[in-house]
Amino acid sequence: MEQVIFYILAFVAIVSSLFMITRNSPVHSALWMLLTFFAVAGIFVQLDAEFVAAIQVLVYAGAILVLYLFVVMLLNPKSHGFIKVPFRYVIGVVASIIIVFQVLMTLKSSEVIGKLGWVxxxxxxxxxxxxxxxxxxxxxxxxxxxxxxxxxxxxxxxxxxxxxxx
Amino acid sequence: MTLQHYLALSAIIFGIGMTGVLVRRNLIVMFMSLELMLNAVNINLAAFSKYLHAMNGQVFIVFVMAVAAAEAAVGLALIITLFKNKETINADEVNFFKG
Missing domain, CATH: 1.20.5 (Single alpha-helices involved in coiled-coils or other helix-helix interfaces)
Incomplete structure (x- = not known):
């Protein structure tokens, strides 16, 4: 059960953040970011961090996101703002994929050691x-x-x- | 669930946020991608806090959120000032210092 919930939340978080960086309109981006924040709050609940999950919903989804929406609607920018040079697209995406791949490979062969705390x-x-x-x-x-x-x-x-x- | 699951998820979200910063030129969306990267770091902190039976990770999440809120306030004020002066929020069109 715990695993199913984790995979659902992870799927929602990843898909909504992908939508967030690919939408043309900044308002749509902000709304997809809201969904990401809720999914991350769910993951905090799974990690026994209920207070942080509540703060995540209140501060991020409640305050910061409204600030972003205010600015987007105040400025009403016309350009959707993807970079124009296709070559730089490739560089950006490939650099991110390399870094994520590196982290995942490191995770596969690593183990957490450290003194356990008081909790x-x-x-x-x-x-x-x-x-x-x-x-x-x-x-x-x-x-x-x-x-x-x-x-x-x-x-x-x-x-x-x-x-x-x- | 192992710790690695959470760390992998946070690495993927961080990568997506980084792609957003590199690919998008709309300053507001670039800022949103920064928030996404900070969120990925928060997942990391919460996961370590759980698996090491400690509380400092969760305290640090609150500090990260405070910094993110300050950054959003100041950054968006800068974007508004920029838009007043240049009529654009496209990062490629902002070239005050170009000779």
Missing amino acids: TPQLAQELGNVKMFGKELFTTYLVPFEIASILLLIAMIGAIVLAKKD
């Missing part, structure tokens, strides 16, 4: 994902968390300054 299955059963997530975020990663908030503030100021300039 034992019993503890996960007892505390739940969100509680463990909060514990890690607000103890070990407290300083990066604060820095992330400053980053978002600076991005907000920067976006306002750039968009307001005449």
